[in-house]
Amino acid sequence: xxxxxxxxxxxxxxxxxxxxxxxxxxxxxxxxxxxxxxxxxxxxxxxxxxxxxxxxxxxxxxxxxxxxxxxxxxxxxxxxxxxxxxxxxxxxxxxxxxxxxxxxxxxxxxxxxxxxxxxxxxxxxxxxxxxxxxxxxxxxxxxxxxxxxxxxxxxxxxxxxxxxxxxxxxxxxxxxxxxxxxxxxxxxxxxxxxxxxxxxxxxxxxxxxxxxxxxxxxxxxxxxxxxxxxxxxxxxxxxxxxxxxxxxxxxxxxxxxxxxxxxxxxxxxxxxxxxxxxxxxxxxxxxxxxxxxxxxxxxxxxxxxxxxxxxxxxxxxxxxxxxxxxxxxxxxx
Numbered sequence: 001x002x003x004x005x006x007x008x009x010x011x012x013x014x015x016x017x018x019x020x021x022x023x024x025x026x027x028x029x030x031x032x033x034x035x036x037x038x039x040x041x042x043x044x045x046x047x048x049x050x051x052x053x054x055x056x057x058x059x060x061x062x063x064x065x066x067x068x069x070x071x072x073x074x075x076x077x078x079x080x081x082x083x084x085x086x087x088x089x090x091x092x093x094x095x096x097x098x099x100x101x102x103x104x105x106x107x108x109x110x111x112x113x114x115x116x117x118x119x120x121x122x123x124x125x126x127x128x129x130x131x132x133x134x135x136x137x138x139x140x141x142x143x144x145x146x147x148x149x150x151x152x153x154x155x156x157x158x159x160x161x162x163x164x165x166x167x168x169x170x171x172x173x174x175x176x177x178x179x180x181x182x183x184x185x186x187x188x189x190x191x192x193x194x195x196x197x198x199x200x201x202x203x204x205x206x207x208x209x210x211x212x213x214x215x216x217x218x219x220x221x222x223x224x225x226x227x228x229x230x231x232x233x234x235x236x237x238x239x240x241x242x243x244x245x246x247x248x249x250x251x252x253x254x255x256x257x258x259x260x261x262x263x264x265x266x267x268x269x270x271x272x273x274x275x276x277x278x279x280x281x282x283x284x285x286x287x288x289x290x291x292x293x294x295x296x297x298x299x300x301x302x303x304x305x306x307x308x309x310x311x312x313x314x315x316x317x318x319x320x321x322x323x324x325x326x327x328x329x330x331x332x333x
Contacts, residue, residue, distance in 0.1 A: 035111055037085035076146050088129045089103070089111070099323075133205075133238070165229075166232065168232035185199055213236065299330035
């Protein structure tokens with residue numbers, strides 16, 4: 001009877017359908033929505049039209065009510081979210097391919113494992129790169145006409161300079177960033193330091209995509225001359241985004257939550273109240289990655305922290321760097 005009810009519901013609604021959840025705690029977990037990257041590649045995702053249907057096992061509880069509503073309101077966007085996550089995971093693995101922590105993932109709903117329950121640098125990178133992935137993919141899908149609720153960014157029109165003007169189809173990074181903020185940040189709950197750092201790193205990922213937008217132009221004129229140019233704004237490659245965030249990972253700021261009198265009175269958490277643990281350091285900028293907990297050494301398997309260790313990894317015997325046997329293999333190579 002339960003299966004029949006689900007089938008009837010899907011046929012009637014023709015929208016994203018998630019059956020009754022097994023508990024609210026799972027929905028509120030940070031990053032629970034990352035499991036979409038696994039579900040969306042299975043037969044659960046029906047792709048006959050932009051009106052995507054998705055039936056999830058009740059035990060997965062991947063999406064919050066707000067996230068499901070956002071997907072219903074933006075037909076076609078679920079594909080972009082899944083594609084953005086896939087790209088983010090691929091980039092994470094590439095950036096850390098020579099590190100002790102090499103961005104391991106699973107095919108379970110807990111895609112990145114237990115590391116996301118910590119507050120270390122690696123956690124900061126995961127939140128930033130996945131938020132950036134959604135921003136990037138949604139912005140690109142808008143300009144490709146794959147999402148019904150958005151288009152190219154046509155706000156740039158008219159003369160831009162003495163020999164060029166705005167035209168063409170600019171990638172809609174503003175819509176991508178706005179949707180990513182609404183969708184990704186809605187999985188965060190609480191008002192503690194973890195909540196603040198996750199939101200900060202989410203926004204840092206989105207801002208990286210926006211800040212790396214580049215102008216592209218096409219020449220017009222007789223016999224190949226460039227009398228006038230038509231220009232538009234184009235998304236950066238995601239490798240550019242990954243490289244930028246990796247640099248921010250290396251220079252991430254360890255922070256504490258500075259209680260302010262006005263903030264305590266209103267019972268609200270303010271990201272501006274993240275301060276460096278070391279008072280001699282400058283406050284983190286909006287595009288810096290932040291963390292509050294020392295990373296595990298990642299040398300050996302630890303079920304508590306979810307670290308797999310480096311046993312069996314291939315190291316570079318001639319390298320003195322992080323990919324060298326001395327460092328990668330923790331002195332065992």
